[in-house]
Amino acid sequence: MRQTRPLALIAALASPLVFSAAVEARQDPPKAPGGADAIEADDKPQDGRNRMRPQGGPGRSGQGGARGQDPLRGSVTAGTQVPDFANLTVLRSDGSEAKLSSMVPEDGHLVVVTGCLTCPKFLISHREVEAIAHDHRTEGTPVAFVYLYKSLAHPENGGWIQPFTSDERLAQVKAAESTLKTKVPFVCDLMDNGVSNALGGSPNAAYIVHGSDGTIDYVSGWAEGPALRAALVEVVGPTEATSTPESIGVPPFARPSRNTGAVVPRVEVPGTMSALKTKPGSSDEPHYVKLRIEAEPTILSGKPGKLYVGFHLDPVHGVHWNNLVDPVAFTITLPEDVKISPVEGKGSKVEPATDSDPREFLLDVAEWPSDATIEIEVRYYACSEKEGWCKPVTQTYQVALERDRAAGMAQNRWNRGGGGPDRGAGQRGGGTDPIAMMDRNGDDRIERSEAPERMRQRFDSFDVDQDGYISGDELETLRERMAQRQRGGRGNGRGSRDRPGPGGAS
Numbered sequence: 001m002r003q004t005r006p007l008a009l010i011a012a013l014a015s016p017l018v019f020s021a022a023v024e025a026r027q028d029p030p031k032a033p034g035g036a037d038a039i040e041a042d043d044k045p046q047d048g049r050n051r052m053r054p055q056g057g058p059g060r061s062g063q064g065g066a067r068g069q070d071p072l073r074g075s076v077t078a079g080t081q082v083p084d085f086a087n088l089t090v091l092r093s094d095g096s097e098a099k100l101s102s103m104v105p106e107d108g109h110l111v112v113v114t115g116c117l118t119c120p121k122f123l124i125s126h127r128e129v130e131a132i133a134h135d136h137r138t139e140g141t142p143v144a145f146v147y148l149y150k151s152l153a154h155p156e157n158g159g160w161i162q163p164f165t166s167d168e169r170l171a172q173v174k175a176a177e178s179t180l181k182t183k184v185p186f187v188c189d190l191m192d193n194g195v196s197n198a199l200g201g202s203p204n205a206a207y208i209v210h211g212s213d214g215t216i217d218y219v220s221g222w223a224e225g226p227a228l229r230a231a232l233v234e235v236v237g238p239t240e241a242t243s244t245p246e247s248i249g250v251p252p253f254a255r256p257s258r259n260t261g262a263v264v265p266r267v268e269v270p271g272t273m274s275a276l277k278t279k280p281g282s283s284d285e286p287h288y289v290k291l292r293i294e295a296e297p298t299i300l301s302g303k304p305g306k307l308y309v310g311f312h313l314d315p316v317h318g319v320h321w322n323n324l325v326d327p328v329a330f331t332i333t334l335p336e337d338v339k340i341s342p343v344e345g346k347g348s349k350v351e352p353a354t355d356s357d358p359r360e361f362l363l364d365v366a367e368w369p370s371d372a373t374i375e376i377e378v379r380y381y382a383c384s385e386k387e388g389w390c391k392p393v394t395q396t397y398q399v400a401l402e403r404d405r406a407a408g409m410a411q412n413r414w415n416r417g418g419g420g421p422d423r424g425a426g427q428r429g430g431g432t433d434p435i436a437m438m439d440r441n442g443d444d445r446i447e448r449s450e451a452p453e454r455m456r457q458r459f460d461s462f463d464v465d466q467d468g469y470i471s472g473d474e475l476e477t478l479r480e481r482m483a484q485r486q487r488g489g490r491g492n493g494r495g496s497r498d499r500p501g502p503g504g505a506s
Helices: 005-013 016-025 120-139 166-180 194-198 225-236 434-438 453-457 472-487
Strands: 089-092 097-099 109-115 143-149 186-189 206-210 215-220 274-280 289-295 305-313 320-322 329-333 339-341 344-346 359-367 373-384 389-403
Touching: 089 166, 089 194, 109 120, 109 225, 120 143, 120 225, 143 166, 166 186, 186 194, 206 225, 215 225, 289 373, 289 389, 305 373
Parallel strands: 109 143, 143 186
Antiparallel strands: 089 097, 089 186, 109 206, 206 215, 274 289, 274 389, 289 305, 305 359, 320 373, 329 344, 329 373, 339 359, 373 389
16 A cells, blocks of 8 residues: 555645645735745735736746746736835945946836846746847847846755855855856845845846836746847837847756755755744854754744754855764753753764765754744854865854744755655655656656646646746645645535635644
């Protein structure tokens, strides 16, 4: 029976019941715009179109906001002005400050595309943007293009993690310029994410604005190349040439890698978690290692649950763990009314002298009042092979029981085809992981071409974050929704969308 369970699960995930659950998973109450995770919920289905946007769905590249949810959820619309546009401040790639409004050509238009190194949508869409910008640049039309580098949408993709300082974010911009071979210039949002917030918070949106007040001529929650090109034709007129990314030498899309824990096995968290607001204490050293804390939803609602504590090396500093000395260790200082265990932890000893795998822990939270703050002290050795030094570092963090909506979502954190010594590849709990069964290229997620036919027909509904893939946490969300509906007597096989009564699923 164990071998048949995943096949039954795959069939169930493609059923009308789960299709309804998938829709509900994308219809949670809307969040205020302005966070990197603002795409996680949608109060009502929208097609993501504004005026001057042609009909049409995503192509094989995975681009498209014409189907699925609009990350902006109508919070930014054509014909309005970007809030406080004249005062929005960005950093140029050289670190100098500038007003975004100063980049609008006189009697012309500015195209702004948001993105980062961890957003698969941006890594796909920027290629078409480069081609469009090339054509307007060649003809000298009064159109300027700029990428706004923002808070990471999916930290850990490509090894990148959320920066603490503007210098660290600028280092990521430099890496983006070098890796993507961009001609469109990057500007960088400040650490308060003020520009991204003003633009609605989508990880990869496109805007055409004009004037000192930032009047919006076109906006799309996803930066789709064909739609942007068509909008520019209407706004400023056609270009003689229609370049392709290949014709102008833009590198092909490279899917961001993820650390699978080759040296130190990754922990498996019990389900979808939310990042908590974490404030680093003052330190004489850079934060070579950065703390990320995520909590189960039950903790945020005042109930017991699991707490993820992860220490991640920041690649912008070029350091690694020194495994010849004491491993990373942490101590938590708790107020009297907070009960978390254990309050101390230490990484395991490993054979390789150095590595860069994260050090992760799962803690139990029994009580944590919403107004209480905990302090975490971490002790580690950081080593730089390039600069030839290795030194002990002690740093502290203050953690509040408050969701950090700018922290992004670590994709597929727990679904890693094993993740522990007691599990074989593709195993999860008591059965074979359906992701592993469908995942032909071994990247721990499902592409449209890998999905069974019935799932493929509803692919965009399962792909909650609209990154072109179905990840483990998205499947887990649907599994949980299906189980809740069945427990609440809501599973009638017809995709009922009745709201639960007392004690039902939320």
